[in-house]
Amino acid sequence: MAATKKAAPRKKRGPAEPRGPLPRETRIDQDDPELRSQVALVETSGGAVLAAFRDPYAGRPLLLASLPLRAVEPTAFQRDLSRTHAQRLGAAIVDAGVFLDPIIAVAGAAGFHSPNGRHRLAAAKQLGLRAVTVLVVPDDDLVYRILPLNTEKAHNLRDRSMEVIRMARSLAKDRPKSKESDHATAFESAFLLTLGASYDQRSRFAGSSYQPMLRRVDVFLDGPLPKALRQRDQWATRLVDIDDRVALHIAALQERGFKSPYLRTLVVARCNPVRWIPAKRGQGPPMPLAEALQRMAASVRKFDAGKVRQQDLALVAAVAAEDG
Structure with a gap:
């Protein structure tokens, strides 16, 4: 009869004994x-x-x-x-x-x-x-x-966006007369505000799929911060609505046998209104964010999952891997 092994002692949880100088x-x-x-x-x-x-x-x-x-x-x-x-x-x-x-x-x-x-x-x-x-x-x-002492969790897109929108909401209470554009350095990028408002409405929002479009068209607003945040919330609502429709197209593609983590990326990329507009250094956004969302919503409604081919998905996956 084989000898039974003793269970390894469990590591003590909770705070360690007090140490170090007072x-x-x-x-x-x-x-x-x-x-x-x-x-x-x-x-x-x-x-x-x-x-x-x-x-x-x-x-x-x-x-x-x-x-x-x-x-x-x-x-x-x-x-x-x-x-x-x-x-x-x-x-x-x-x-x-x-x-x-x-x-x-x-x-x-x-x-x-x-x-x-x-x-x-x-x-x-x-x-x-x-x-x-x-x-x-x-x-x-x-x-x-x-290097092992630098253990702070790296900020992913969701973390950064949530941090920025929370900062903006706090500033709106403390300095309601300040403009959103006054805090451009602190907020880093305008699209983080829109994505942060979207994550506020839906915690598992797929923000990275919409970042390429938002990065091209989103700018800091010159209105008072409380008013600017109300506008951000409205844009976030439209983004979440668009994503609901995108989810339906993803389900349709899955019914056709497509299996890939890039299905959302493919649908969103095809509906991106600035996808084929060249980006030129020094030029402003190709269109306002409100117009971009309107065009994107129209494109999502017209999207035909039946026209997607397997090689389309392979191309999106290859581009995503290259960008990553």
Whole structure:
């Protein structure tokens, strides 16, 4: 008779036992022996120590310092610089009127290197900053261990849209006289407002299918924010109605034996009123959003599922894979 295996002990759920320093134990003197070499490196680099403290997990001594921008370099192995992202970040800093986030700077023999601050450093340079606030870390090995610490969930289209529409609704209460266009930097893209309002009405709305069309025709409105949001809600209602009709065509295609995650993409693409209008740099939208929705609704009503061929679906899938 085979011996029965003991069940593996279950991991304890819930919060761990208290650890780390208490708040009053966190602050330490800048002349602490453990910080001596880091303080010296900050000062010889032309910087200034702002504070010294212990981290809340292991109680390790850290420094908050101001360093000349030239004294901090990004590590060579982090993701490549996106000029567009750096420019957007710079614009967001200007709009906020403050550079908030300290940059992690690992102190080493060759100076200070930031394992995750490439874009903030680029934005600071673009804005002409003379200094940056840094969190000085003494551990060289942290340069290679920083990536797992960046565990915030990546924003998908739904997350971004919901965040933007909630921000807009909050601003409409706090600053009702401000225009939607006044907050263009914070909202990032106008189509996120329309999609956010659509997700408000239908949590499982297939926003990514409509993004290509909305991106071409949606612009920020110049009216007061509360009025603009009412307009967004109306457009969202029309989008959800269009998607209801699209769902009927998807069902008809499935009855014909089509099986693919790209059925909605195919139907929406064929009904996209700006699909064949070339996009030209510097030109405005090819038509207003209201007109685009009206044309799209008409196209969806006329859509004939019987005319779809298997090769049409294969082409849509190939294009989608290329875009992804």
